[in-house]
Amino acid sequence: MRSCFAQQYFQFAVIGDVARPVAEGDRCSVDRLSERFAATGDLKGLVQLVATSDSFRSRLTEGV
Numbered sequence: 001m002r003s004c005f006a007q008q009y010f011q012f013a014v015i016g017d018v019a020r021p022v023a024e025g026d027r028c029s030v031d032r033l034s035e036r037f038a039a040t041g042d043l044k045g046l047v048q049l050v051a052t053s054d055s056f057r058s059r060l061t062e063g064v
Helices: 002-015 024-041 043-050
Strands: none
Touching: 002 024, 002 043, 024 043
């Protein structure tokens, strides 16, 4: 349950749409933060992991 929540949170934060699948290049980031969040359940830690992930910091924006 926690790993699913972590993936959904990542998708919303990075992709902006939970209906769109996670890109293959983001799979490492998702797996790492899902694993950590599943073990601890620390929501503040999850937010920090997402914000400091390579996928979040180097995401592309539309129109650029």
